[in-house]
Amino acid sequence: MVHTRAQTKKMLHASISRFNDDLFTEILLRLPAPSIFRFKSVSKHWRLLLSRKHFIQRYDQISKSPTGLIATDIYVPFDVENPSTPPFRCLDSYFDRPGVEIVQSCNGLLLCVTRPKGPNGASKYYVFNPTTKQLALIPPIPGGPSAIWFMGLAFHQTDCVRYKVVCVLSVGPDVGSYQIQVYSSDTKEWQISIESFSASIYFIRRGVFWNGAVYWASFFDKIKYWYFKIDDQQLHTLPLPLGLIPSVAVTNYLGESRGHLHLIASKKFQGGMLCQRLKVYEMFVKYQLQLNAISKYGPRYALQVMDVVRGEEEEDTFLVLKTLDKIITYNLFCSDETKLTCILRTRVLSFIITQIRP
Numbered sequence: 001m002v003h004t005r006a007q008t009k010k011m012l013h014a015s016i017s018r019f020n021d022d023l024f025t026e027i028l029l030r031l032p033a034p035s036i037f038r039f040k041s042v043s044k045h046w047r048l049l050l051s052r053k054h055f056i057q058r059y060d061q062i063s064k065s066p067t068g069l070i071a072t073d074i075y076v077p078f079d080v081e082n083p084s085t086p087p088f089r090c091l092d093s094y095f096d097r098p099g100v101e102i103v104q105s106c107n108g109l110l111l112c113v114t115r116p117k118g119p120n121g122a123s124k125y126y127v128f129n130p131t132t133k134q135l136a137l138i139p140p141i142p143g144g145p146s147a148i149w150f151m152g153l154a155f156h157q158t159d160c161v162r163y164k165v166v167c168v169l170s171v172g173p174d175v176g177s178y179q180i181q182v183y184s185s186d187t188k189e190w191q192i193s194i195e196s197f198s199a200s201i202y203f204i205r206r207g208v209f210w211n212g213a214v215y216w217a218s219f220f221d222k223i224k225y226w227y228f229k230i231d232d233q234q235l236h237t238l239p240l241p242l243g244l245i246p247s248v249a250v251t252n253y254l255g256e257s258r259g260h261l262h263l264i265a266s267k268k269f270q271g272g273m274l275c276q277r278l279k280v281y282e283m284f285v286k287y288q289l290q291l292n293a294i295s296k297y298g299p300r301y302a303l304q305v306m307d308v309v310r311g312e313e314e315e316d317t318f319l320v321l322k323t324l325d326k327i328i329t330y331n332l333f334c335s336d337e338t339k340l341t342c343i344l345r346t347r348v349l350s351f352i353i354t355q356i357r358p
Contacts, residue, residue: 036059068084091128098114100112103152106152106154111152113151124137127153127165149168152165152208153165167180176199178198178204180197181193210259212230214227263281266278278305302324
């Protein structure tokens with residue numbers, strides 16, 4: 001029986017519609033982000049499937065973890081026995097000014113800044129894709145220079161074109177009064193999202209993008225967690241994780257890996273000594289670390305948590321820690337004899353830590 005072109009097209013469309021979405025999803029989850037973006041234009045059904053929150057969350061969980069970090073201007077691979085190739089050797093050749101600083105990494109994009117030499121110049125912010133080597137200059141915030149306290153990217157790898165930049169800057173004569181503005185790569189414009197709110201300077205200096213929002217944690221003052229949701233342009237208070245007692249705890253780290261938001265807290269300093277336990281939270285106590293094994297790398301008071309990296313399997317999860325003169329990884333599931341690995345020995349005490357994700 002010979003089918004007309006219209007009948008064949010209709011049968012093909014029906015076959016695609018009957019295609020097992022679960023199996024199809026499992027295939028797509030294994031593809032790189034650029035392929036996911038291209039497949040969104042195949043059909044409305046594929047676009048809807050690839051835009052669902054459930055798919056995005058699963059893609060985050062199985063996508064590749066960062067292969068290394070940038071410490072100042074040094075690339076440090078996590079696997080020292082099988083080091084990966086750095087995505088770039090030097091950033092200066094891609095910019096119109098020397099001395100490029102990496103402000104933040106977000107799902108494969110880098111937010112960078114170049115500082116002026118003279119007192120009258122202004123900093124320039126850029127979004128850089130280390131894979132394609134594409135560079136985009138972020139226009140200055142309207143109204144002249146302001147005291148910028150936080151500048152961060154909001155980007156997901158399944159949406160390879162669109163990104164946003166969230167800026168927190170001081171406004172008005174009042175100390176501790178801030179404003180949030182958002183830049184969109186679609187409109188190429190800044191827009192005021194929140195006219196004014198009060199917070200500590202230390203509270204807003206560090207932020208991380210996760211699940212459609214930017215999260216901040218207080219590191220020095222009373223423990224509190226806020227998040228700015230990109231879609232509704234509102235600032236919300238995040239409930240404290242179960243088991244975290246604000247009066248006796250201090251925040252050591254807030255970050256994202258494989259679609260998971262991690263918070264590390266420990267007891268406050270007592271008698272000049274750091275508590276021997278670090279607790280990694282994911283709205284509850286996820287991991288608890290004993291720090292006795294780290295003493296051979298230096299005093300615990302000099303310990304700084306740089307990153308939490310989730311593995312494809314949970315037993316491959318590790319922490320990146322900095323001591324006075326070393327950067328080490330700490331596997332959460334190995335024995336004390338094998339869990340610590342020194343990945344860099346250095347006397348440089350000032351670090352810009354950036355995850356590098358393919």
